[in-house]
Amino acid sequence: MLTYNLEQRNDEPKYYYIYKMIRRDIERGKLKKGEKLPSKRSLAEHLGISLITVENAYQMLKDEGYIEPRERSGYYVCEIHVIGEMKEQNQQLHMLPEIPEEIEDGRLQNAALSSFPYSLYFKTVRSVITEYGEELLYRSPNEGCAILRNSIASYLLRYRGLFAQPEQIIIGSGAEHLYGTVVRILGADKIYGIEDPSYHQIRKVYEGTGAVCEMLPMGEDGIRSDVLAQTRADVLHVTPFHSFPSGVTATIGKRYEYLEWAREKHHFIVEDDFDSEFFMPGKPVETLFMLDDSSSVIYINTFSKSLSPSIRMGYMILPERLMERYKKTSGGFSCTVPVLEQYALAEFINKGYFEQHLSRVRRKQNHKMEV
Known part of the structure; x- marks a missing residue:
């Protein structure tokens, strides 16, 4: 018994x-x-x-x-074929600490987080919930919600002088997610030229998707001209403004050199513009996307630096000639950003809160430089 x-x-x-x-x-x-x-x-x-x-x-x-x-x-x-020796399972849970740890990421260190308007942002979230209600439970379109894509297009034209149609804007959960989308669009069979030194996650994502990377040494104004002339790369991934960790900003001459490289070889450039919201007083730095006349530049930016690392939201602007290729290679993938967060950010931008926040951060940074 x-x-x-x-x-x-x-x-x-x-x-x-x-x-x-x-x-x-x-x-x-x-x-x-x-x-x-x-x-x-x-x-x-x-x-x-x-x-x-x-x-x-x-x-x-x-x-x-x-x-x-x-x-x-x-x-x-019944007959049971057990693989290996059955062991008693220790079912005591070891709970994770619930106080969030700060993850070191030098690229995201800035004054924006300390100046983040929490109460205003959360007020915006509550307002969006009240106004849109059940609509927030619907599935997001694959490219992102139209309300946010429209808001970003208007903001870029107004604040940066960057013109792009909303349909060219693709929403994703941060820059790293968008790097992977770039590989799906352009192909893992391409060689991706990356600044050396550069943000470590760029190479990690590209190689993680099966692509080959070539590290391109930096000079004082960007990738060295002799290196650029000899590279085997099909795609150039650059951060023209405040490249991390070197801090190098590409001169206007170097930017045109990048564009000429892409035009002559019929290649593409990925412009990683993570820090450009915090330009110094005066006219915003012109992006490669703004200077490009051959539809060779894919523009990527994120709100992790300008707002908070916890807002895992970024966007990519595709040149018109890549739109059809995007639909074939990536158009079927679901947007990874919740609808509520997209609507809240759109409202935050539309009411002018985002630009007010950027202005506060820039004034704070300028004051530190003057002291």
Whole structure:
């Protein structure tokens, strides 16, 4: 007769404890193939429990293939092929600390986080929930919600002088997600030229998608001209404004050199513009995308630096000639940013809060430089 100590079951239901003990004995070979189990009634009387408790345990064992019923005979152990030695599982949970740790990422260190208008942003979130309600539960379009793509297009033209149609703007969960999208569009069979030194995640993402990377040494104004002339790269990934970690900003001459390289060789440039919202007083630095007249530049930016690292939202602007290729290679992938967050950010931008925040951060940075 099977003997189990029900006092050892802790908070488990009795039927589950009995199921678990019989299963353990079968897996360890204590109960062998073809061996008959006690009848449900006799086991219930032996353990001092209800018949239905044993019935539930036997039913689970039967459903999982540990035992089989035989008509007018009872329940018998099935043959189980256990791989390796069965070990007792330690089911004590080791809970993670719930106080968030600051993840070191030099590229995202800035004054924006300390100046972030929490109350205003969360007020915007509440306003969006009230206004749009059930609409926020719908699935996001693959390229991102139109309301946010429209907002970004208007903001870029107004604040940066960068013109792009909303349909060219693709929303994604941060720059790294968008790097992967670039590879799907342009192909993993291409060689991706990357600034050396550069943000470590760029190379990691490209190589993680199967692409080959070529590291291109930097000079004082960007990638060295002799290196650019000899590279085997098909795609150039550059950060013309404040490249990390070198801090190099490409001169206007170097920017045109990049564009000429792409035009002559019929190649593409990925412009990683993560820090350009914080340009110094005066006219914003012209991006490669703004200077490009051959539709060779894919522009990527993110709100992780300008707002907060927790806002995992970025956007990519595709040249018009890549739109059809995007639809074929990546258009079927779902947008990874929740609709609520897209609507909230759109409202934050539309009401002018984002630009006000950027102006506060820039004034703060300028004051530090003057002191």
